[in-house]
Amino acid sequence: MEEASSEDQLDPARELAHAIRLRSARMVARHGFGYLGQALSSAETFGVLAAHWWRPGRDDLVISPGHYIICAYAIGVELGLMDEAALETYGEDGSTLEAIGTESSPVVDLTCGSLGQGLSGAVGFALAARLDGEPRRTYAFISDGELQEGQTWEAATFAGHHHLDGLTVLLDANNSQVDGPIDTITTIEPIADRWRSFGWDAFDVDGHDVGALHGAIDQAVASERPAVVIARTSTLRGIDALPVDADGHFIKLPPEVADAAITELEGR
Amino acid sequence: MRTAPFEVRLKPYGTALVDLAREREDILCLSGDLTRQCEVDLFREAFPDRFINGGMAEANLVGMAGGLARRGYMPFLHTFGVFATRRAYDQVAMAVAYPNLPVRLVGFMPGVSSPGGPSHQATDDVALMRALPNMTVVEVADATETRQVVAEIADLPGPVYLRLKRGEIPVLFDDDHRVDLRQAQVLRRAERPGGVVLVASGMMVAAAAAACDVLEDHGVPTTLVNVSAIKPLDAATILDAVASADLVVTAENHSVVGGLGSAVADVLAQAGSTPPLRMIGLQDVFASGGKAATRLFERYGLSTSDLVWAAWAGLGLAAPAPKVVPPPVTDETYAPV
Structure with a gap:
């Protein structure tokens, strides 16, 4: 287990988070709208995970909500797993980089557009690793909206019962879904206690604080149970140029806002 | 092929x-809380480390099967057919069929073989699975084919839905019979032109064979085709069989919407100039419960008599149609209704 990291040690995570925001803004700017809010809320989560924990080609990475796949494309380029030029095809006709993740999505081992399905696939990966007797880990990224889907809890039940300690869930709690803030539609709290009641360890942290995220993932990986890191986040985080009332699920990015956002990010 | 009553296994x-x-260490056995009912208590005893019980959570079970298949395993997933397909349809579509993974969905208790009511009767499972790209849909007719088909589906590419009768399984075929997933099998070929071609799958093969006997006895040239792979369907054998016939009758223990009858209709319509078609099966209804499956086969028009009547009327022969005399059945034997 790593010791609580110094600021310098976390710089790669911060840089990756910044790159996720900038590359995502550029991808979405070409279309004028898209899943930018997902990248803004999860940038630090993916930054810490990819910079410090996930070992590509060895550990399994699941991005359950395919709307976050834009983060994988950005990470893929940053880690040299895919060609930078491919990002220009994001969401275009005939591209393998679809706006909602598909079977052609690079970088990840599994992504799902139909929400609430990814954790079950991740449980399958973790079971396979156990059957293989390999120390391969499974990192499953899921969203708070997916807690409305019953299948998420079916998977949580199974993983808790079988003590699948090779499974770590990163849960982006951005309180955003298509029809508005999640808490105005259904109550999903208390998130951490719900997971604990299923036999999981749960760590509830500020999802834009890389130090807090690092410490939580460290504990989650070390846990003898399956564990979830709940990252409390905002879909507008990190770009002041966005209107405060922007729809975080599907952000509109007209040219003047896009230019301002990208200029702002490039200035950091 | 043997004649009814059939011994059971x-x-x-x-x-x-x-x-x-x-022989194959990649095979895993997944169960959804119906282990004995799906005959995989045998697997649980033989290979406990490769047996995974997901409980009553079919969506998760299918999703886990997808994950395991992506990591080199071949999951055989067991539950009742209605739960393997209708209950977890989006999961089968997205976690198994779309990525074209070698998951074997094994669904027991087809159609009205259960008196458990619409909640337990898989009456649209074939239609649902046929609609999915990459999916192979298989239904077998007896214990001999059941025994053989397990190894046969293991070697198919992509996902498979295998539809199986639960409980006492009749033996229609001797050991020299081979189940065939590449071709529909012509079990009996009419020796004269005209007459009817009966195309049946699963439990209706025994009924179709009985109907075949009755029709031949009454002078109707009758060809009997056993379809094991409903998808992909062997169009060539079916078109060849119907070429000189005056009528085609399909028989399935399933809704006539989207199942074997629909699949045959697709083939006939696209070929053009084929005989008219009658479909034996559930006529777009949910089947109400009953004390015994035999009563449901009668009530919903899935009996040998229904097949004979459909052929007789479809050929324009003068009523009444010949009467079907069912063979005597004991607790140790099986005969179609």
């Missing part, structure tokens, strides 16, 4: 899966 599927798993 117990657990031909479960036995065959254990045999295959001895």
Whole structure:
């Protein structure tokens, strides 16, 4: 287990988070709208995970909500797993980089557009690793909206019962879904206690604080149970140029806002 | 092919899966809380480390099967057919069919073979699975085919839905019979032109064979085709069989919407200039419960008599149609209704 990291040690995570925001803004700017809010809320989560924990080609990475796949494309380029030029095809006709993740999505081992399905696939990966007797880990990224889907809890039940300690869930709690803030539609709290009641360890942290995220993932990986890191986040985080009332699920990015956002990010 | 009443076997599927798993370490057995009912208590005893019980959570079970298949395993997933397909349809579509993974969905208790009511009767499972790209849909007719089909589907590319009768499984075929997933099998070919072609799958093969006997006895040239792979359907054999016939009758223990009858209709319509078609099956209804499956086969028009009547009327022969005399059945034997 790593010791609580110094600021310098976390710089790669911060840089990756910044790159996720900038590359995502550029991808979405070409279309004028898209899943930018997902990248803004999860940038630090993916930054810490990819910079410090996930070992590509060895550990399994699941991005359950395919709307976050834009983060994988950005990470893929940053880690040299895919060609930078491919990002220009994001969401275009005939591209393998679809706006909602598909079977052609690079970088990840599994992504799902139909929400609430990814954790079950991740449980399958973790079971396979156990059957293989390999120390391969499974990192499953899921969203708070997916807690409305019953299948998420079916998977949580199974993983808790079988003590699948090779499974770590990163849960982006951005309180955003298509029809508005999640808490105005259904109550999903208390998130951490719900997971604990299923036999999981749960760590509830500020999802834009890389130090807090690092410490939580460290504990989650070390846990003898399956564990979830709940990252409390905002879909507008990190770009002041966005209107405060922007729809975080599907952000509109007209040219003047896009230019301002990208200029702002490039200035950091 | 033997004649009714047929002797029965117990657990031909479960036995065959254990045999295959001895040779193939990639095979895993997944159960959704219906382990004995799906004959895989045998697997649980033989290979406890490769047996995974997901409980009553079919969506998760299918999703886990997808994950395991992506990591080199071949999951055989067991539950009742209605839960394997209708209950977890989006999961089957997205976690198994779309990525074209070698998951074997094994659904027991087809159609009205259960008196458990619409909640337990798989009456649209074939239609649902046929609609999915990459999916192979298989239904077998007896214990001999059941025993053989396990190894046959293991070697198919992509996902498979295998539809199996539960409980006492009749033996229609001798051991020299081979189940065929590449071709529809012409079990009996009419020796004269005209007459009817009966195209049947699963439990309706025994009924169609009985109907075949009655019709031939009454002078109607009758060809009998056993379809094991409903998808992909062997169009060539079916078109060849119907070429000189005056009528085609399909028989399925399933809704006539989207199942074998629909699949045959697709083939006939696209070929053009084929005989008219009558479909035996559930006529777009949910089947109400009953004390015994035999009563449901009668009530919903899935009996041997229904097949004979459909052929007789469809050929424009003068009423009444010949009467079907069912063979005597004991607790140890099986005959179609």
